[in-house]
Amino acid sequence: VWSLFSPGSVASSHRPKTWLWGTTLTENTSNNRELFVRTTLRELLVYVVFLVDICLLTYGMTSSSTYYYTKAMTDLFVNTAGEGGVRFQSISTMADFWTGPLLDGLYWTKWYNNQSLDSKDQSFIYYENMLLGVPRMRQIKIKNNSCKVHNDFQDEISGCFDVYNNNKEDDFSFGLINGTAWTYHTEKEIKGSSHWGLLTTYSGAGYYQDLNRTKEESAVALTELLDNLWLDRGTRAVFIDFSTYNANINMFCVIRLLVEFPATGGAIPSYQIRTVKLIRYITTWDYFILGCEMVFCVFILYYIVEEILELRIHKLSYFKSIWNILDIVVIMLAIVAIIFNIFRTVKVDNLLGKLLEQPGIYADFEFLAFWQTQYNNMNAVNLFFAWIKVFKYISFNKTMTQLSSTLGRCAKDILGFAIMFFIVFFAYAQLGYLLFGTEVESFSTFGKCIFTQFRIILGDFDYDAIDRANRVLGPIYFITYVFFVFFVLLNMFLAIINDTYSEVKEELSSQKDELQFTDIIKQSYMKTFMKLKLKKEKISDVQKALHSGSGEIEFNDFRDTLKEMGHADHEITAAFSQFDRDGNQILDEDEQERMKIELRQKRVCLII
Incomplete structure (x- = not known):
């Protein structure tokens, strides 16, 4: 009981008893405005920490270098003209397709003064970006007579090639017949994926030609395709896929150049450049982000338990609140992100291992780049919802409810x-x-x-x-x-x-003002101030009781003096017995001195 005189007990009295997952939906706060505000405030503080963590994760995965990497690749392969003066973006015919700047952009083996890069047969684009594996060209053709010619023109028009349709793809061998460029391969065989072009969505199947690791060999392969009319009236789309890696910024750039040949004739170029970070943990900052990811997982586990408890209490009525539905959405997106992060790490390790064993094969990073992009998009949406969710915890303030009420x-x-x-x-x-x-x-x-x-x-x-x-x-x-x-x-x-x-x-x-956050702070301050003042008065009374006696002080005299000042028996007994070391119900001079020193120290602590 003597601890009532101690300042450490000031902030601990009359607090609501909340447990680890206590929220406004698990605590009975309907008739207790103060408990509601305090619980909401606790939820808000925990959520702010979670929000800071998810912000660090999201922004830690991005960098301004991503934009400049994408811009460099775009300038080189899309906006730079080839020897014939044709830029990729200006391709308008099949002839333009063969005279573009593709080979000059892909193979860099010399410095600007024609001195060798000493990189053997490995190309370093812009001297910094290693070409991974070899590029791949793939075309999709449509069958002849896939559409019907009007009777009036059947004598003049011998063939009819419809607009692209997955069911009308040409799957017959043609041209030289031998080789992958002249033989049809299904999407499963080449592990391809569909692509959403400007005109329509194309399958991942078709006829493909892998280029080589040197410019000369690739030029020979392209010349063979050109001379034997690889592109014809049935061609509806040509894809050029390759990937690069920049070790300076630890970024992969997965590039897809697409030229669509519509049934109207002509050519429509488009491109897709995805700059992604597939290898995650190298620098100190990366390992810091790894720590944030672990904290993020702990938070998600915390919120899963919290939502389960709320669902058990409120059952189906839980879904009546838009904020509860938003909680579920954020948690589900986070779980998907965690699963994909693990999958991506394993998949990249396997793919890089295979590429290092066979550097002359096509490095297909399209699948990983696509899902990494979707992963980034999902994190962006999740972060947006996480910020919107802040309104849930500041709704106890009537000013903050104006938007939702309106x-x-x-x-x-x-x-x-x-x-x-x-x-x-x-x-x-x-x-x-x-x-x-x-x-x-x-x-x-x-x-x-x-x-x-x-x-x-x-x-x-x-x-x-x-x-x-x-x-x-x-x-x-x-x-x-x-x-x-x-x-x-x-x-x-x-x-x-x-x-x-x-x-x-x-x-x-x-409206009548309800208890607000500022009121809680003010009440806590006033309660603390009053308790400190009360304890100072109690200490002063004990000091007066000590000074009122002379020589030794008996317990009865000590008790009578403090009872006249309004103190309870159990407080007096506890204070006396703490310093009555020999238990003789008398405070001698040494015991009184120790008690005075203790009281002075307590008083100084209360003043501070």
């Missing part, structure tokens, strides 16, 4: 308005597609029309292109669309939000 109250009005808005919006989208779709790229598909009209609302549009496509209906379309959608409908939408916000703000200002 959106919740005007949801029905916005839904009704959205029906009216999209009727008009889609009507204009169809009108624009039919009027300008044949001439204006931004209206060439119905999907593009939708995004183009959103851009018009934001002021990003090409009026001249619309005017050239239709000199009469173009201006009418533009003027009426801007008037009805921008000036009328958009302002109606803003008016709904603004009026609802004004109502919510007025109601919140008129």
Whole structure:
């Protein structure tokens, strides 16, 4: 009981008893506002630590070097012209395809002064990026007579090659017949994957030719393909795949160049460059991120247990809250990320091991690069949801609830308005597609029309292109669309939000103030201050009792003096017996001196 005089006990009294996974859904906080605020505050502090950890993980996997690596590869293989003056991005015919800058970009064996790099038959692009394995060229063909020629033209047109369709792929050998370039291979045989091009989605099958590790040998292989008409009327797409590795920044760059040959004739080039970090743990910073990943796993395990406990208590009503659903989404995305991280590490080790044993084979990093990109996208979405989830823990403050209250109250009005808005919006989208779709790229598909009209609302549009496509209906379309959608409908939408916000703000200002976070801090301060003041008074009373006696002090006199000052018997007995070492119910001079020293020390601690 003497510990009541100790300052260390000040902050420990009257705290709510919460356990490790105590939350506002597991604790009975409905009738206790103070407990609700305290529990929410504890949840917020734990969640802030989790948020910092996931931010370190997410940003630790990225670097500004990623952008510059991608830009360097884009400038070299897409924007640089070859000896014939043709850039990859400007390819428009099959002839242009064969005169591009591909070989000059792939094989770097000399310095700018023609001095040898001394890298044997290994190419180091830009002197820094090692070409992994050999590049691969793959084409997809369509069968002849895969479409029907009209009777009036059957005598003049001997063959018909339809637009690309997976079921109409040509799978017959052709040309020289021998070799992989002239023989069809299924997607399973070459371990390929489908690709979403500009025109359609292509399968991972086809006819492929692996190049060599030297420029001369690769040039011979390309010449053989050119001379024997490897590309013909049936060709619908040609892929060029290769990968590089930069040890300076520990980054892989997986490059896919695609030229599509539509049924209309001509060529449409596109490219996909994925810069990813597949080898994760090398530097000190990488191992720090590894530590953050372990902490992240602990947090996910913590939150899994927490959500299970909440689900057991509230059962199906648990899913009525959008915040609880968001908790589940964040946890599920995190579990998928952890599983993929393990899978990626094992897969990269196996692939690199095979490549080191056979450096002359095609290094297929496309699969890993694709899923690494999806992994990064998933982490980006998860981090976004994690930040949004902060609103869950600051909802006890009425100022922070204005956004959610406003959106919740005007949801029905916005839904009704959205029906009216999209009727008009889609009507204009169809009108624009039919009027300008044949001439204006931004209206060439119905999907593009939708995004183009959103851009018009934001002021990003090409009026001249619309005017050239239709000199009469173009201006009418533009003027009426801007008037009805921008000036009328958009302002109606803003008016709904603004009026609802004004109502919510007025109601919140008129509500009785509930216990807030600042009130909790103020109460804790006042309680601490009052307890400190009370203990100082108790110590002063004991000091007075010591000074009131002369010589030895008997227990009865000591007790009578303190009882007159309002102290309880058990406090007096505990204080006396602590210093009555011989138990004779009398404090001699030495015992009194020790008690005075102890009281002075306690008083100094309380003042500090």
